[in-house]
Amino acid sequence: MLTDEFGREVSGIRISLTDRCNFDCVYCHNEGLGDTRGPMAPQDEEMSADDVVRILEVVAEFGVDSVKFTGGEPMLREDLEEIIARTPDTMEVSLTTNGTFLPDRAEGLVEAGLERVNVSQDALDPSAFAEVTKSGAYDRVIEGVEAALEAGLDPVKLNMVVFEHTAGYVPEMVDHVADNDGLQLQLIEYMPELTGHPEWNIDIQRVHDWLAEQATAIEHREMHDRKRYWIGGGPSDDSSGMVEIVDPVENPTFCANCHRVRVTHEGYLKGCLNRNDDLRSMGEMTKAEIREAYREVVANRVPYYGEYLVQGENGEWEFNETYLEV
């Protein structure tokens, strides 16, 4: 496995397969690249299945052992099943989706090799859902979650972005996952710097505090140092609910435990969600060129949040060694 200058091994890759989406969520940041285009927008910028598989085969050589397919909405790609089936066997495969196409395709995805799924679901209330996603697909998403559970995807995580429009629905969503085996909840901090509307932000610490009061057990996940709250049980009890908080904003311990690189739908490799100044185009590259580009991007990875860097007298940025002790 390659390790960056900050001691962070790269064990995962997130690949956006398209920037198209059939939703128009008010908070969408499209993997750090801005708004998504509509589902019928032209597709000529997207990597082919061959391009994606070539990248996966190379990073697998470096010990990368998990891949997350994202979008836009990755299920708008009709070759998603093919891509998953061609993913190297050494990699755990997961998918982040808005869920609308799961009712028809969950089973086929599992047959292709999908192991787990994250489905965006910002509220159990259809009108709040419609207001946030600008879509009337609430029932489809509920069906999609059921189809994912029935197909054996484990876990099925519900992704809820917590901001002004949704914060009031958190307790109901927590009860929902606690009452339904196989479901977990990811509460995602709103990222105003990527999405605009700073006035919609809420203090995520309030959510942590509230969950700490409800929790029967709390643990830290290694990735991103994310906190997990267990409701009505604990990690070894399958029937308890798990709520994880994804809170990257201004969070140095999140970045200190960031072990993944990203690929945009056009085939640009980048070391961080929030940076676009280190892009390497990999779509048309040979495997040897991809290896080289991958080494370079990993070598240039820099944690985004936190005072990791101190500026020396010559103006160059240097790593503040004391920081990784957190």
Ligand SMILES: Nc1nc2c(ncn2[C@@H]2O[C@H](COP(=O)(O)OP(=O)(O)OP(=O)(O)O)[C@@H](O)[C@H]2O)c(=O)[nH]1
């Ligand atoms: N800043 C930052 N945000 C991230 C990162 N990974 C995920 N997120 C945020 O978390 C949200 C949920 O991401 P998902 O793809 O559903 O889940 P995940 O974070 O990969 O989590 P797992 O499926 O549990 O591995 C994304 O929309 C991002 O806003 C990251 O590396 N950096």
Ligand code: SF4
């Ligand atoms: S479902 Fe995801 S990709 Fe689509 S608009 Fe919403 S946040 Fe963006």
Ligand code: SF4
């Ligand atoms: S360095 Fe920080 S902001 Fe960048 S991808 Fe990793 S966790 Fe996200």
